[in-house]
Amino acid sequence: MSDSIVLKSNSSVLSSSGHPEILLPAIVVEAGESTARRFMEFFLVSIRNKNTRMAYAQAVKQFLDWCEDRGLEFSGISALAIAAYIERHPGSAPTINQHLTAIRSMFGWMVTGGILKDNPAAEVKGPKYRVKKGKTPVLTDEEMRELLDSIDVSHVVGMRDRALIATMFFSFARVSAVLGMKVEDYFPKGKRYWLRLHEKGGKYHEIPTHHKAEEYLDQYMDEAKLWNEKGTPLFRTTVGRTRKLTERGLQRQEAWAMxxxxxxxxxxxxxxxNHTFRASGITNFLRNGGSRDNAQKIAAHEDSRTTALYDRREDTISLDEIERIRL
Structure with a gap:
């Protein structure tokens, strides 16, 4: 991490490594340099995952802007004010709870840093929410085949896209874990190739490559001439519409657009x-006799309840069942 931290009183910007990341709310700047610095450290020091950092930054800024509009000072934010904000929050229950977690974590960091005496968000409760089934769109087996077969693989971009989709589907991997792979993360072990996935918390998760994904990856690697490009991204962007690969790794939004x-x-x-292929792969695996315990291991889920959210076998209602409804 770069030591370059920029603090401005107007349109305040928090930046690391020269890239603007988090807007520093005026209510924080007005609270003084020690508060502002501790606030910056919460995002740059305590949160290592970039996606979590940005989600928390958006949530906290939205809350502090709300406080500023009501004339509150940072040190004067109370549990009552936080409860009022949560009560009026227009988001869904999961969004509200995520925002409350971000707010609670930020104030907790302020307490441990000696900026505040107590955490005003500690006792504030969010809405109750229980999920039994995920909402991620899932493709049927036929749709998966149609999608993979429809990709024009007469050029390297088509080969890249097919290999990326197949890797996510057959490994149950998060898109960030796959896009974070380097060339050497597709490696031989015994008679087969394996995938080394970059999971949350800096963990690596290694699994054997499904033969179909291996076929697609090999074709992509051959066409892109990547076998000797160790230390570089496996899945890369292109130069405009030239169908020539760059050395820059594909990002989540670019994968989503593709x-x-x-x-x-x-x-x-x-x-x-992006998440569709994780859910589709797990559902396919379970439908074909795979156990939920093994699905959990392949997906690197910490909790079996998370794996259960991806089990969408009950989504399809057959016509025969519908015809049981009679008048």
């Missing part, structure tokens, strides 16, 4: 997203 284009072109569920 999937939307591919789904539309294939005529399959256009609600498909």
């Amino acid at each position: 999937i939307k284009r591919r789904a539309l072109a294939a005529g399959v569920n256009t609600d498909a997203c």
